[in-house]
Amino acid sequence: DLFLDRPIEVLEVAVRVPGLLPRLFQQTSQAYPNVTYYDADIPLPQRYVLARQIFPLAYCAVDLAEGHITRIEALDTPWEVEYRLPPLRVMTLRLEGELQDPTRVPSPSKDRVLSLPKDRGDLLVEVEGQRFHFPRRRGRTLVLGLRHLLERHDPDVLLSAYGDNYILPRLLRLARHYGIPLPLNRDSTQGVERKGAHSYFSYGRVMFRDEQHTLFGRWHIDRQNAFLSNYYGLDGILEIARVSGLPVQTVARVSTGTGISAMQVATAQRRGVLVPWQKRQPESLKSVPDLLAADKGGLVYTPIAGLYEGVAELDFTAMYPSIMVHFNISPETVEAKCCEGEPVPELGTSICRHRQGLVPETLAPLLEKRNRYKALIRELPPGDPLRECYERRYSAHKWLLVTCFGYLGYKNARFGRIEAHEAVNAYGREVLLTAKELVEAEGFRVLHLYVDGLWIHKPGVQPSEYEALLERIHARTGLQVGLEGIYRWLAFLPSRTEPRVAVANRYFGAFEDGSLKLRGIEARRHDTPPFIKDTQLEILAILAQARGVDEFRATLPQVVAHAQAKLRTLRA
Numbered sequence: 001d002l003f004l005d006r007p008i009e010v011l012e013v014a015v016r017v018p019g020l021l022p023r024l025f026q027q028t029s030q031a032y033p034n035v036t037y038y039d040a041d042i043p044l045p046q047r048y049v050l051a052r053q054i055f056p057l058a059y060c061a062v063d064l065a066e067g068h069i070t071r072i073e074a075l076d077t078p079w080e081v082e083y084r085l086p087p088l089r090v091m092t093l094r095l096e097g098e099l100q101d102p103t104r105v106p107s108p109s110k111d112r113v114l115s116l117p118k119d120r121g122d123l124l125v126e127v128e129g130q131r132f133h134f135p136r137r138r139g140r141t142l143v144l145g146l147r148h149l150l151e152r153h154d155p156d157v158l159l160s161a162y163g164d165n166y167i168l169p170r171l172l173r174l175a176r177h178y179g180i181p182l183p184l185n186r187d188s189t190q191g192v193e194r195k196g197a198h199s200y201f202s203y204g205r206v207m208f209r210d211e212q213h214t215l216f217g218r219w220h221i222d223r224q225n226a227f228l229s230n231y232y233g234l235d236g237i238l239e240i241a242r243v244s245g246l247p248v249q250t251v252a253r254v255s256t257g258t259g260i261s262a263m264q265v266a267t268a269q270r271r272g273v274l275v276p277w278q279k280r281q282p283e284s285l286k287s288v289p290d291l292l293a294a295d296k297g298g299l300v301y302t303p304i305a306g307l308y309e310g311v312a313e314l315d316f317t318a319m320y321p322s323i324m325v326h327f328n329i330s331p332e333t334v335e336a337k338c339c340e341g342e343p344v345p346e347l348g349t350s351i352c353r354h355r356q357g358l359v360p361e362t363l364a365p366l367l368e369k370r371n372r373y374k375a376l377i378r379e380l381p382p383g384d385p386l387r388e389c390y391e392r393r394y395s396a397h398k399w400l401l402v403t404c405f406g407y408l409g410y411k412n413a414r415f416g417r418i419e420a421h422e423a424v425n426a427y428g429r430e431v432l433l434t435a436k437e438l439v440e441a442e443g444f445r446v447l448h449l450y451v452d453g454l455w456i457h458k459p460g461v462q463p464s465e466y467e468a469l470l471e472r473i474h475a476r477t478g479l480q481v482g483l484e485g486i487y488r489w490l491a492f493l494p495s496r497t498e499p500r501v502a503v504a505n506r507y508f509g510a511f512e513d514g515s516l517k518l519r520g521i522e523a524r525r526h527d528t529p530p531f532i533k534d535t536q537l538e539i540l541a542i543l544a545q546a547r548g549v550d551e552f553r554a555t556l557p558q559v560v561a562h563a564q565a566k567l568r569t570l571r572a
Contacts, residue, residue: 001038002273002332002358002415003281010038010274018044029277038274046262049245050269056241056248059084078243079365081372085238089128091155093167096122096133101224102166123167127153139174143182146171150183157219158184159234164222164253168192168213186217214249226252228399235389236396243366243400256396256403257410260362263400264415267362276414283418284335294347294422298451299429303492305502309548311447311457311509312466313484314439314473316431317374318367318398319452320405323427325364326478330357331408331417344423345430351423358415363404370397371480428452431477438473448492450504453484485511489543489552493521510544535566 001008015021025040042050049055054074063071076083095102102121121136127149134142160167168184172192175182184192197211210225221237223229229237229252241248244259245266251259268275286294316322323329327342333352341350373394380387407413409421428451436446439456442465448455458465466483473481490509495501506520522528523536539559546552 001276002268005332005336005338008274018047036280037277040277042265042275043250045247045250046245046265050266055243055245057083057085057238058242078245079369081369081376083242086156088156089153090157090159091125091127091149091153092159093163094124094161095167096124099161099224101162103162125149127155140178140180143171143174143178143180147180147182154186155218157221158215160220160222162222162224163220164212164225165197165210168220169211184218184220185215190216212253219249221249221252227255231399232392232396235392239393239396240400243369256399257407259400260404260407261414263362263366264358267358268415271358271361273358279412279414279416281331281417294349294419294426296422296429297425299432299449300451300504301446301449302504303448303455303502303507305492305494307489307491307549307552308447308457309487309489310459310461311455311487311490312461313487314435314454314456314470314481315484316435316452317480317482318370318401319428319431319479320424321363321367321401322479323424323431324357324404324408325360325367327351327423327427328353328357328360329408329420329423329427330359331415331420333357334417334420334423344426346426347422349419349423359404359408359420363401366397366400370394370401373397431479434477435473435481438476439469442469442472444469448504448507455490485513485515485517488512488514488547489549508540510546514544516540516544531566531570535563538562538566 015024021044022041025037029035029037029040052072054060054072055078058074058078059076061071061073061075062069123134123136123142123146125132125134125146132145132149134145136142171182171184193214193216195212195214197209199206199208201207212222212225214220221234226237232239237248237252240246240256240259241251244251244262246254246259246262265275267273328351333341333355335349336352339350339352339354341352343350373390377387377390377394380390405421405424408416408424409418410416432449432452432454435454436449439446439454442458444456444458444461446454446456470481470483473479487509488511491507492502493506493508495503503520508516508518508521510516518524518540521536523533523540539562542559542562543552543555546555
């Protein structure tokens with residue numbers, strides 16, 4: 001047991017048919033709720049790849065005997081940066097017309113699965129450069145046509161828009177209605193696997209997860225039901241599947257927290273550590289002063305409101321995951337009894353440093369791979385297809401690493417512990433203060449500090465000074481820090497309720513290349529009406545042309561005139 005740090009005696013129970021394990025475990029846990037269970041709820045696909053030391057999309061050598069795999073061996077690793085993917089045949093499915101959720105559109109019929117408004121519902125299918133149109137009112141022809149395309153092209157991936165909650169349920173009902181088998185699966189002995197829609201409560205919000213339809217022998221990925229696919233696309237989904245060991249169809253539909261959890265389970269299996277079914281590690285008792293000292297987040301300064309030019313933004317690269325790896329923060333290394341350890345700044349909690357923790361061991365190769373992608377992206381020109389692919393994989397790593405910090409303090413995480421979460425925050429505050437002191441010692445003025453970034457200013461500074469400054473911060477803190485960019489102009493905005501006080505996370509500015517960075521203003525909000533959002537972005541595009549504070553002020557009459565013109569259009 002990871003938290004006991006010693007071998008324990010357990011009873012091993014095996015089943016002859018692996019697929020029966022989930023049902024057997026459910027019955028057993030209900031009958032004997034007070035027993036501690038380990039390795040009991042690891043999904044079967046994940047067990048398979050862990051037992052055979054392979055992973056999804058691995059390039060493998062396989063021995064076959066009488067149609068059965070007798071040996072399988074991975075010839076590459078999940079940590080390869082440039083790897084070969086199989087030439088996937090993709091078939092796309094979508095409804096004709098504007099892309100919107102058909103289950104949310106009022107329908108003239110009570111049966112939403114078989115009916116849509118008059119202007120919607122025709123199925124569009126694209127495969128191997130060809131496009132096919134199937135009218136919704138000719139259901140039998142639709143099923144027969146799709147069946148023919150599946151048999152003729154045999155796609156590896158069905159890529160749909162609202163396939164989980166509408167297209168596949170409708171196709172399956174039509175196939176049953178007409179008695180026509182529809183070979184969505186390559187494995188004809190299996191039916192399409194369905195998970196019903198459900199709601200759940202998380203962090204004060206009610207979340208809804210739509211129903212899911214997954215296939216056997218080929219993948220079904222619904223772009224509208226894929227978690228964060230807008231950020232990292234199919235390339236990112238495949239990358240997460242490789243590093244986490246989870247099936248591609250699962251990765252597309254679950255949060256990145258599930259991916260981090262799977263990676264920690266894989267590390268535990270390699271180390272011979274038992275994976276607990278339910279976490280039984282309570283928070284240690286603290287006095288009120290200790291709780292006040294420990295229960296803090298990242299360091300945030302109130303910025304100095306105003307308009308500035310020549311401001312440099314410094315950002316620590318993946319700060320919190322890097323802290324976990326560099327300072328060896330893991331549930332079993334915090335408050336360890338094996339040695340005196342190293343005290344955490346401000347808290348005094350000891351961290352064991354003579355053995356690598358499970359969480360740092362899991363994150364270290366992911367951080368290294370992300371840094372390698374960052375270097376490759378810099379070498380490739382904008383618009384290069386390979387660069388775009390690398391950027392999507394890089395983005396997938398970012399979301400995995402963002403999640404790992406929250407998961408460390410999540411109450412239901414298998415390998416989470418609130419003391420480890422507090423230690424990461426304490427080191428983060430200490431690192432940012434150390435950087436602030438170094439920056440000020442070099443004559444810079446610190447305008448703002450926010451968790452993992454610094455905004456600094458110094459008149460007449462040379463680019464070489466920034467490089468030397470970054471090296472000194474890295475040498476002192478042990479963490480990578482980069483220059484996010486230098487602003488032509490940057491505005492820290494005052495509070496609406498108290499104009500004398502600035503708001504920490506509300507600012508906008510233009511970098512030297514003309515690109516904008518916006519935080520906390522209306523254009524960044526999801527509930528802003530499109531007219532206001534578009535107007536604000538147009539105004540910012542005008543301001544972005546200004547090369548400094550003086551040009552910014554000179555541009556204001558043009559901005560006011562543009563806003564007045566938009567208002568006249570609105571009134572008209």
